[in-house]
Amino acid sequence: MPIVNRIADLHAEITAWRRDIHAHPELQYDVHRTAASVADKLKAFGCDEVVTGIGRTGVVGVIRGRKQGGKVVGLRADMDALPIEEETNLAYRSTVPGKMHACGHDGHTAMLLGAAKYLTDTRNFAGTAVVIFQPAEEGGAGARAMIRDGLLDRFGIQEVFGMHNYPGLPVGEFAIRTGPMMASTDSIVIDLEGVGGHAAWPHFGVDTVLVGAQIVNQLQSIVARNVDPLQAAVISICVFQAGQAENVIPQHAQLRGTARSLTPEVREFLEKRVRVIVEGTAHAYGAKAKLTYKTGYPVLVNEERRTAFAAAVAGEIAGTDKVNADWMPLMGAEDFAYMLQERPGAFIYLGNGRTAGLHHPAYDFNDEAIPIGTSFWVRLAEMALAG
Ligand SMILES: [Zn+2]
Ligand SMILES: [Zn+2]
Numbered sequence: 057m058p059i060v061n062r063i064a065d066l067h068a069e070i071t072a073w074r075r076d077i078h079a080h081p082e083l084q085y086d087v088h089r090t091a092a093s094v095a096d097k098l099k100a101f102g103c104d105e106v107v108t109g110i111g112r113t114g115v116v117g118v119i120r121g122r123k124q125g126g127k128v129v130g131l132r133a134d135m136d137a138l139p140i141e142e143e144t145n146l147a148y149r150s151t152v153p154g155k156m157h158a159c160g161h162d163g164h165t166a167m168l169l170g171a172a173k174y175l176t177d178t179r180n181f182a183g184t185a186v187v188i189f190q191p192a193e194e195g196g197a198g199a200r201a202m203i204r205d206g207l208l209d210r211f212g213i214q215e216v217f218g219m220h221n222y223p224g225l226p227v228g229e230f231a232i233r234t235g236p237m238m239a240s241t242d243s244i245v246i247d248l249e250g251v252g253g254h255a256a257w258p259h260f261g262v263d264t265v266l267v268g269a270q271i272v273n274q275l276q277s278i279v280a281r282n283v284d285p286l287q288a289a290v291i292s293i294c295v296f297q298a299g300q301a302e303n304v305i306p307q308h309a310q311l312r313g314t315a316r317s318l319t320p321e322v323r324e325f326l327e328k329r330v331r332v333i334v335e336g337t338a339h340a341y342g343a344k345a346k347l348t349y350k351t352g353y354p355v356l357v358n359e360e361r362r363t364a365f366a367a368a369v370a371g372e373i374a375g376t377d378k379v380n381a382d383w384m385p386l387m388g389a390e391d392f393a394y395m396l397q398e399r400p401g402a403f404i405y406l407g408n409g410r411t412a413g414l415h416h417p418a419y420d421f422n423d424e425a426i427p428i429g430t431s432f433w434v435r436l437a438e439m440a441l442a443g
Pocket of ligand 2: 159160161193220
């Protein structure tokens with residue numbers, strides 16, 4: 057496997073950065089320690105510009121090549137952790153109760169730092185590599201916050217690339233696909249009001265538990281009976297809260313869940329059907345329903361030419377037989393989708409081996425993947441900016 061030589065030499069150093077970040081997880085936009093450490097390193101490497109505070113706590117490093125011409129390519133990593141209590145015995149386990157790097161963003165940040173170190177050192181390209189470290193990927197739309205703060209225009213970024221580790225995919229392998237690769241995710245909150253009362257006299261009340269149960273069932277008919285079977289969609293109601301006592305019909309109930317799809321058309325359709333079912337079902341039972349439907353991350357769509365390019369870069373590092381360029385889309389979501397709405401680019405998966413799954417309390421980013429992921433970034437920059 058042709059790992060870039062100098063990257064192999066950096067393996068121990070990048071691993072140490074990764075483990076330090078792992079031991080100090082921070083949530084959402086509150087990634088002050090991580091962002092400060094990233095900014096310090098980028099300055100020490102000799103980035104031409106290091107800008108902090110983009111999208112509140114995002115950090116950007118600008119690296120200009122030493123050849124003439126070329127374009128501006130953005131390489132993005134995420135820095136935030138999750139509100140999970142870590143259940144490992146690692147020497148570098150989380151030192152913060154209730155927080156852990158369970159999605160591998162510690163690895164993503166460390167690998168992009170490693171690439172920045174290499175690229176500032178060598179500058180063997182034309183144009184500009186912009187390394188982007190974003191906060192709040194986990195539900196906080198940190199990518200959108202950085203875009204709203206002018207990230208793409210300010211640095212003249214023309215193309216964007218992102219990478220995520222993938223448990224279950226062997227270390228040394230990559231996976232990617234053209235077009236929709238990850239789902240849009242919208243949130244559903246349904247507040248029901250019925251008529252509470254004694255459990256022994258249901259005929260005097262309107263039972264929000266029964267109405268809620270009917271709604272949960274009816275919502276499942278949308279994907280099963282309304283969406284084209286060849287299109288992807290999922291609706292999951294994951295919270296159903298009602299009542300305190302076993303002899304009281306509750307006046308109020310709340311249902312919460314998520315609706316996901318891989319196209320804007322299906323996305324819009326799901327919202328319409330959810331509304332009809334919630335309002336119609338509540339009405340049929342004499343209850344009142346308030347639906348709060350909030351749009352979340354958009355569908356992540358990989359642009360065709362950049363996807364082929366990223367797959368070619370991955371192939372050079374891992375061998376073409378280790379790159380699956382026709383990976384199945386997932387119904388998980390990623391806020392890198394916002395960047396791909398603004399600029400052509402691609403998002404690629406990096407094998408994390410047989411580890412616990414993402415967001416699992418025993419998950420750990422696989423340090424064996426560091427040279428592969430870091431080599432991917434540096435070769436991607438050098439090849440995209442070949443001049
Ligand atoms: Zn995650
Ligand atoms: Zn993640």
